[in-house]
Amino acid sequence: MTTTVPPTVQERFASPASARGIGGEVLGSPITASEVFAMLRRRIVLAIVLFVLLAAMAIGGFVASWVYLPGYRGESLVECISNVPQTQLTPELVRLRQDEHERFVLTQARLLKSPGVLTEALRLTVVRETEWWQKIESRQWKKPNQHLIELTNDLSAGPVRGTNLLRVSMETRRPEDAPLVVNAVVGQWYDMVRRRAAEEFADTALDAAQQELEQLEREIMEDRDGLRALAQRLPAGARQNPGGNITNEQVGLFAEQVALLQLQLSQVGQYRSIYNDPEGVAVTAEDRAIVEQDPQVAELTRALYLLEQRRAVDEMVFGSEHRVLRDLDAQIEATEAKLEQQRTEKLRERRADIREATNTAYDNTRHALLLAQENLARAESELEDQDRLLFEYMTLEGEIDQKVEYRLQLDDYIKSLGRVKSQRTAINVNVMQEATVPLQRSSPSVLLLPMGVFVALFLSVGLALGLEALNTSVRTSQDIVRHVDVALLGMVPDTDDEEVPIESVETATRDAPHSMVSEAFRHIRTNLQFSAPAEHQRIVLVTSPRPEDGKTTVACNLAIALAQGGRKVLLVDANFRRPGLHKVFDNVKAEGLSNLLIGDGTLASLAIPTDIPLLDVLGSGPVPPNPAELLGGEPCHAFLKDAASKYDQIIVDTSPVLLASDGLVLGTAVDGVILVVRANQASRGIVRRACSLLTGVESHMFGIVLNATQVTRGGYFREQFRDYYDYQAGIQTPVSTRPNPS
DSSP states (O other), X not given: OOOOOOHHHHHHSOOOTTTOOGGGOOTTOOOOHHHHHHHHHHTHHHHHHHHHHHHHHHHHHHHHHHHHOOBEEEEEEEEEEEOOOOSOOOHHHHHTHHHHHHHHHHHHHHHHTSXXXXXXXXXXXXXXXXXXXHHHHTOSSOXXXXXXXXXXXXXXXXXXXXXXXXXXXXXXXXXXXXXHHHHHHHHHHHHHHHTOOSHHHHHHHHHHXXXXXXXXXXXXXXXXXXXXXXXXHSOTTTTTOTTSSHHHHXXXXXXXXXXXXXHHHHHHHHHHHHHTOGGGOOOOHHHHHHHHTSHHHHHHHXXXXXXXXXXXXXXXXHOTTOHHHHHHHHHHHHHHHHHHHHHHHHHHHHHHHHHHHHHHHHHHHHHHHHHHHHHHHHHHHHHHHHHHHHHHHHHHHHHHXXXXXXXXXXXXXXXXXHHHHHHTOSEEEEEEEOOOXXXXXXXXXXXXXXXXXXXXXXXXXXXXXXXXXXXXXXXXXXXXXXHOSSOXXXXXXXXXXXXXXXXXGGGHHHXXXXXXXXXXXXXXXXXXXXXXXXXXXXXXXXXXXXXXXXXXXXXXXXXXXXXXXXXXXXEEEOOSSSOOHHHHSTTOOSOOHHHHHTTSSOHHHHOEEOSSTTEEEEOOOSOOSOHHHHHTSHHHHHHHHHHHHHOSEEEEEOOOTTTOSHHHHHHTTSSEEEEEEETTTSBHHHHHHHHHHHHHTTOOEEEEEEEEEOOOTTOSSHHHHHHHHHHHHHHHHHHHTSOOOO
């Protein structure tokens, strides 16, 4: 028997998490944007407080820097051009010329910030009179060479991308100090660069270049002599048209002759093989015609014809049995035999002639083919030698061209070295722009303010989400779906968030039927009824991972909701460790389940009815010394079978599965198990461990009930609470305004 679940109920009841989560979410799927937003809403207060604090710190730091730590930057631009010529102007070096310029300017930047240049600049009076110098000098605790250290850190020098310019800049608190210090450093570096002489490299480089030029000239002359020798060995027109010379044409002609002779040899060979095998030669019509033209064969043929004509005439005269006709028949037969013998002899002579002619033609063709192949091999060898000589010629010609081009470059290099030596300078320096007093401050930048606010927002949101992610407790339905492979039957809100007063949460379904808590239990009842056919959910075990999760509360309210739904329900207290039903229902007997299982009483005598129609309660009875053995025995199975025959539904409340084995023992005897988990208390690992223990004994899990779910920002019940009670208020308004019948 199968049960068809209406679509509306399917939407409320979560299928097993391994197949589908809340809202169709697959277990193990990545966190969605909506879930991240819900996490942020739960921590929105913390995020706002952190953002306000961090943003205030960022704004305060920016304002303090703006007021007390202003920065003014002085900048100078210097053009640096190297007069040192390139030793080898290869195409690769030409393509890398721009990078070499940048490296050259970087080298000058490092030289400008060298301790020698900076020390000379610090000795100048104009630098010592600046406020920057006086502030460092006035420090009570300062390191040796503190001015040099500060200047090295504050001064920056680097190339301007794509140019030969060197940018030198420095930032100070007073606008007039920066250009004074920058210009002093640039001046000292400029004087040092101008003093550099070219003799340190020009003489040696010039001598080496001239020797290399002489050697290059000798190599060019030798290569040209070799080129002329190769040209004399090449045939006419080979250099101008390598593919159209005489040797190439001869190779083509001989190749065609070889191909034609090979075809002829193949055809003649076929005829030769045929006529050299007498048994395999068939007599052709042409052979027969030639044999018939032979004089002897023709004479015998004519004699045979005359005899046949004569016999025909004599047969008309003498009859067919006359002696004359018999003589003629004998003559005809002899003539035919002689004619056949003559024909055979002539055919044999004909085949012998053809065989001899075929052998002769085959030998002649093969000899001609050998000669043609020798001519072709000789022509190909000559062509190969010619190609090799032509390749050597072209290679040598290219090498000569490269050496001639390099000779021109070497001439320019020697001239450049001479120019550097005569000018006595290796670097051309030109100060394009001296540092001037800045018109506005350079730091702190106004962009730091929005950037600081953005960083504060990012850190506050990240910290809030991080704290939320580090919380491993089960709090929402998404936690059940994402981390536990069990269906979610429903969620019960915390009574502290309930707007309707509830005296006892264990009987909230009876005492406050219009509360949100009661409505949650009715939802759980509906989901349970549609989770399996009725005969497969008669006996339901309610347990939890730990104490204080609210399993007794869920068991009592679920039993009350089922009884209110018209089902006859038996609520059994099987928690021998810490029974609780006697605290909820006043008239529960001291004798109970333990007495029944040892045979001291019957179900009819021990189960008591309650003030709720169709609901009976069976207490736990005295605590037995061996609860697990008692619940796992045959009497317990017989009791459950007997109760199932008398009641529509049996709800069994038992001890927590992580503390005692009672629930695991009963889990194998009931139709299914409901696991109650308290929100914000039980961790995901504890819930997974409890589910693993129950499934390990092959208990059927109806699902999980998330108990005491709190109404928080981003929580499940906030909007539902508001809509539910607004709807309830709309329903109760007409009732409250109805006139009193009295």
